[in-house]
Amino acid sequence: MSEQKRLKILLGFDFGMKRIGVAIGQTLTKSARPLTTLSAKEGTPDWYLLDKIVKRWEPQALVVGIPLNMDGTKQNTTDLARHFAELLAKRFELPVYEMDERLTTKDARERLFSSGGFKALQDGQVDQVAAQLILQNWFEHNDQNLN
Secondary structure, three states: OOOOOOOOOEEEEEEOOOEEEEEEEEOOOEEEEEEEEEEEEOOEOOOHHHHHHHHHOOOOEEEEEOEOOOOEEOOOHHHHHHHHHHHHHHHHOOOEEEHHHHOOHHHHHOOOOOOOHHHHHHHHHHHHHHHHHHHHHHHHHHHHOOO
């Protein structure tokens, strides 16, 4: 199989101050699925758990959702999410791509609620699904970066 057609695994992240959603996807089908939600303290994840996830899945790149206002201006957490992306790049020595995450949390909530009501909105599910949507959007617009 040629290098261009080789399956590549990516992890996507929905950054938050209390929780960070994680999704996994691959380039062959350009699809993503929710993986887990990590607890965070002021935006800092449990690095030990994140190390285990990266070691297990061996991604070739990471995608971090960057929160922006609807008009494209920065939010309070925009710079924090970019800092998180920089930390990931240094820690794992992998390419890290940024993806505009406008409306992904709202979309994730709507999807979960429609499939399971209020109960589906519990236990960090929203963060995982938001990470999935971030990664899915990245595949739809940017996966040529991996070729």
